[in-house]
Amino acid sequence: MIKRKKIETPEFNTTALPDIIFMLLFFFMVVTVIRKENENIKIILPSVSHAEQIEQDDNYVFLSIDKKDDDKIVYHMNNQKFNELLHLKSALALFKKKSNNTQSIIAKIKIEKSLALAIVNQVKRLLQELEIYRLEYLVKRK
Amino acid sequence: MRRRKKIKTSNNSGSIADIAFLLLIFFMVTTSFERENYIPMNLPPLYDGPSSKVDKNRIVTIALNGNNQILIEGEETGFPNLSQSITNTLNEAIVKSNHPIIKLNLHHEANYEAYMTLISAIKNAIKITKESKIQEMFTTVLEKITPEQLDKFNAAISFKISETEVKY
Known part of the structure; x- marks a missing residue:
C-alpha cells in the first residue's frame, strides 16, 4: 500500500511554463528599443521643470558635447568620438549625404550642463550650415 | 497497439x-522603460543679410547674463517663479501685439543648464498663454481643437523665439 502511493506522486506539470516565459519574452522584445548612443558617455544633463516625451523617430543623429577633466571639449556623433569641431562637421556632412530623407533629420543633443553657451552655439551654427534645423535637447525632468 | 500509443512519451520541451x-533575460536587461525627455527646437536658416526692422511693441526682451541671471525686460527674475513671470510678461505682450517676438540675449559665458531652464520655462509659458487664449476664443481645450480652428488661432496669435549671442 505504502509503496504504491509513493510511486503515484505526480510530477510537477511544467508544460505551461514555456508558454508563460514566451509571453514575457515577446512582451520585452516588443518594448525594447536598442539604443544607438554610446553608454560610456557619462554626461550630467540639465534638469528642468517642463519637458516633452517624444515618440521615437528613426531618422536622427545622436550628438553629444562633453568636457574632459582637462577642460578640453569632446564631441560624439553616434558612436564616433571627435576632438575637433571640424572633424565632427565632416562626419555629419557624410551622414547627411548617406541619409535618404535629408529634410527631416533630427539632431538629438546631449550636452554637459556646465558647458558655456559659446560652445553650444558653435555646434548650433555648424548644424545650420549643414541645414539640419530640427533639434532636440535631451534633459532630465525635475 | 493501444498500449504502445499510451507509452509514447511527449516531446521533451524542457530545454525550450x-x-x-x-532570451527573456537578455531583453529584460536591454529594455529601458523610462522615456527620455526632450526640449524640441527649430533652428532658423543662416541669414547674413541686412536686419529688418520690427515693430517695437512686438518685442519682449529676456536676457541671460554671464552670471546666469535672468532678466525679463531688464528686471532680474529668480529661477523658482520663472515660468510664472514669463507667463505674466507674455500676457502683457499679447495685449500690445498678437505676434510677439521673444528676443533672447544670451551671454556666451552663461552655462547650458541656465539656458535650458530658461527655454523650458518659455516653452511652458507659451503653452499656458496659448491654452488660455484658446479657451477664450473657442471655449474648448487645446486637445479638442479642430484643424480649422487651429489655423485660425495660429493666424491670430503666434510666438517667435529669436536668439542672439552677446559678448558684453
Missing part, C-alpha cells in the same frame, strides 16, 4: 524553457 529564459 531554458532558451526562452535566456
Whole structure:
C-alpha cells in the first residue's frame, strides 16, 4: 500500500511554463528599443521643470558635447568620438549625404550642463550650415 | 497497439524553457522603460543679410547674463517663479501685439543648464498663454481643437523665439 502511493506522486506539470516565459519574452522584445548612443558617455544633463516625451523617430543623429577633466571639449556623433569641431562637421556632412530623407533629420543633443553657451552655439551654427534645423535637447525632468 | 500509443512519451520541451529564459533575460536587461525627455527646437536658416526692422511693441526682451541671471525686460527674475513671470510678461505682450517676438540675449559665458531652464520655462509659458487664449476664443481645450480652428488661432496669435549671442 505504502509503496504504491509513493510511486503515484505526480510530477510537477511544467508544460505551461514555456508558454508563460514566451509571453514575457515577446512582451520585452516588443518594448525594447536598442539604443544607438554610446553608454560610456557619462554626461550630467540639465534638469528642468517642463519637458516633452517624444515618440521615437528613426531618422536622427545622436550628438553629444562633453568636457574632459582637462577642460578640453569632446564631441560624439553616434558612436564616433571627435576632438575637433571640424572633424565632427565632416562626419555629419557624410551622414547627411548617406541619409535618404535629408529634410527631416533630427539632431538629438546631449550636452554637459556646465558647458558655456559659446560652445553650444558653435555646434548650433555648424548644424545650420549643414541645414539640419530640427533639434532636440535631451534633459532630465525635475 | 493501444498500449504502445499510451507509452509514447511527449516531446521533451524542457530545454525550450531554458532558451526562452535566456532570451527573456537578455531583453529584460536591454529594455529601458523610462522615456527620455526632450526640449524640441527649430533652428532658423543662416541669414547674413541686412536686419529688418520690427515693430517695437512686438518685442519682449529676456536676457541671460554671464552670471546666469535672468532678466525679463531688464528686471532680474529668480529661477523658482520663472515660468510664472514669463507667463505674466507674455500676457502683457499679447495685449500690445498678437505676434510677439521673444528676443533672447544670451551671454556666451552663461552655462547650458541656465539656458535650458530658461527655454523650458518659455516653452511652458507659451503653452499656458496659448491654452488660455484658446479657451477664450473657442471655449474648448487645446486637445479638442479642430484643424480649422487651429489655423485660425495660429493666424491670430503666434510666438517667435529669436536668439542672439552677446559678448558684453
